[in-house]
Amino acid sequence: MNLRELTIHYLHILQQQGVDSLPVDEDARVILRSWMLAAKGRGTPLPVRGHAAVVGAPSVLPQRAVVRLDDIPEPELPSDESRPEDDVPFFRPGGQNPAEAWEAMQRMLPNWKPLRGLGTLRSTPVFGQGNLSADIMFVGDAVNYHDEKAGKPFQGAAGGKLDGMLKAMGLTREQVYITHLVKFRPEQPRQTLNTRPPTEKEIRFSAPVLDFEIGLVQPRVIVALGVIAARGILQRGNLPLAAYQQEHGSYNGIPVVVTHHPSYLLRTSDLSERRRLWEEMLYVMETAGLPISDKQRGYFLPKN
Numbered sequence: 001m002n003l004r005e006l007t008i009h010y011l012h013i014l015q016q017q018g019v020d021s022l023p024v025d026e027d028a029r030v031i032l033r034s035w036m037l038a039a040k041g042r043g044t045p046l047p048v049r050g051h052a053a054v055v056g057a058p059s060v061l062p063q064r065a066v067v068r069l070d071d072i073p074e075p076e077l078p079s080d081e082s083r084p085e086d087d088v089p090f091f092r093p094g095g096q097n098p099a100e101a102w103e104a105m106q107r108m109l110p111n112w113k114p115l116r117g118l119g120t121l122r123s124t125p126v127f128g129q130g131n132l133s134a135d136i137m138f139v140g141d142a143v144n145y146h147d148e149k150a151g152k153p154f155q156g157a158a159g160g161k162l163d164g165m166l167k168a169m170g171l172t173r174e175q176v177y178i179t180h181l182v183k184f185r186p187e188q189p190r191q192t193l194n195t196r197p198p199t200e201k202e203i204r205f206s207a208p209v210l211d212f213e214i215g216l217v218q219p220r221v222i223v224a225l226g227v228i229a230a231r232g233i234l235q236r237g238n239l240p241l242a243a244y245q246q247e248h249g250s251y252n253g254i255p256v257v258v259t260h261h262p263s264y265l266l267r268t269s270d271l272s273e274r275r276r277l278w279e280e281m282l283y284v285m286e287t288a289g290l291p292i293s294d295k296q297r298g299y300f301l302p303k304n
Helices: 003-016 027-041 098-111 147-150 157-168 200-217 228-235 241-246 262-266 271-288
Strands: 021-025 064-068 121-125 136-142 177-183 184-186 221-225 249-251 253-257
Touching: 003 064, 021 262, 098 121, 098 200, 136 147, 136 184, 136 200, 136 228, 147 157, 147 184, 147 253, 157 271, 177 200, 177 228, 177 271, 200 228, 221 271, 228 249, 228 253, 241 253
Parallel strands: 136 177, 136 221, 221 253
Antiparallel strands: 021 064, 121 184, 249 253
16 A cells, blocks of 8 residues: 555544544645545645655644545545445454553444444444453354343343353353454344344444454454354354354364354253253363363263
């Protein structure tokens, strides 16, 4: 990218974070205006001299103007190919360390235009919860009523089952990282407590956010809770849950273990199924390098 493209890219990132205007020095204002006119076919871009085009640095000169980011032209696309409508956008909040990146994500996501522009999701995001250096990351499908109301992932009865699983593993929510593929509750007409599964497009447009989270936490293992989470993370198509369970996958080199959504435990009392789920959690613990006691290994085994 040249300086013009880099500057426009940076301004669009700020716009996605909810910033609508910036103070700039007079030389920068003139140059930005020339870029706008050139993008509309009404002029030639001015060359950049020295530090005149530094944006967001009002101390360069005492004279300042304000440029509205809505006036900044869209980034240029390759001339031989137009951008598909459903192109997955980048999600790069910035930040110099994990704490700053986490805060930047919280500022950016509520007003991030690619997701908000879908018009199919509610407006309150539910961010991931837990340790930003966790060895284990749990990923569900989408926010539901209880999550949205509490502002935390995996609340309600299903969340209680997840807490029980963590307790059996000798862990707490503060020691792992818990999140969803889709951070907003999918919207429905006349919606009350009901929640629908996320659509493929909602999952696809949310994928950059999850990718950012995974890169931020860098877990040793990812647990996909349910078939929708498995499909969204592993991208193997609409296979059934059993097919995902039979073959472990990976995401950017990180092992992915697929298991039932915790809500499944609300619907079954089959000990063989519960034992299978627990064996998957034992595998997660082994992959994460956690100690496993004899008592833990013996859960759900027949008593002599």
